[in-house]
C-alpha cells in the first residue's frame with residue numbers, strides 16, 4: 001500500500017484520518033504514539049523533523065502539519081462515488097483556506113487548553129480557571145463562525161468539504177463549553193459534522209488507541 005497515515009487516532013492524526021474515511025481511501029494506518037519521546041527517534045524524525053504526528057506518506061510524498069495533511073488528501077484524492085471534499089472553484093478554495101487557517105490560528109490554542117483542563121488531563125492536574133479563561137477568549141472567534149453559518153449549512157460552498165473537517169476537528173474540543181448554546185447555528189453544524197459515519201469510525205479508532 002502506498003498511502004500511509006502515521007499517528008494514533010486519539011491525536012491530531014484524526015484530521016487526515018477523517019478525510020481518508022470520508023473518501024473511502026485504501027490506506028495503511030501506522031498508529032504511531034506521541035508520548036514518551038516516541039516521535040523523537042531517528043526513524044520518525046526522518047519523516048517529520050519536528051517530531052510530531054501526524055505524517056502522511058503518499059508514495060514518498062511526505063506531508064506533516066495536520067491541516068496540511070487533511071487539505072493535501074482532499075485535493076489529491078476523489079472518493080469512489082463521493083463528492084469532492086476539495087474546492088471545485090477559486091471561491092471555494094478561498095473559503096477552505098481561510099477557515100482552515102482560521103481554525104488553527106484563532107481557535108486551536110485556546111480550544112486545546114479548554115480540552116486539557118476540562119476533560120483530558122487527570123483531574124488532579126487540571127486547573128479549572130484555565131479552561132474558563134480559554135473558553136472566554138474563544139468567544140469572539142466563535143461569534144464570527146456563528147455569523148458565517150447564519151444562512152448556510154457548511155463552511156465552504158454548498159456541501160460538506162475539507163473545511164468542515166478542519167474547523168470541526170478543532171471546535172470538537174470545545175463542544176461541551178458552556179457558551180455553546182449562545183451559538184445555535186455553530187452548535188448544530190458541529191453536531192452534524194461529528195455525527196458523520198467517517199467521524200464515528202475515527203472516534204472508534206481513537207478509543208482503541210487510548211489506554212482505559
Ligand SMILES: N[C@@H](CCC(=O)N[C@@H](CS)C(=O)NCC(=O)O)C(=O)O
Nearest residue numbers: 011012034051052053054065066067
Ligand atoms: N501543528 C502540528 C502539531 C502536531 C502535534 O503537536 N502533535 C502532537 C500530537 S496531537 C505530537 O506529536 N506531540 C508529540 C511531541 O510534540 O513530542 C499539527 O497540527 O500537526
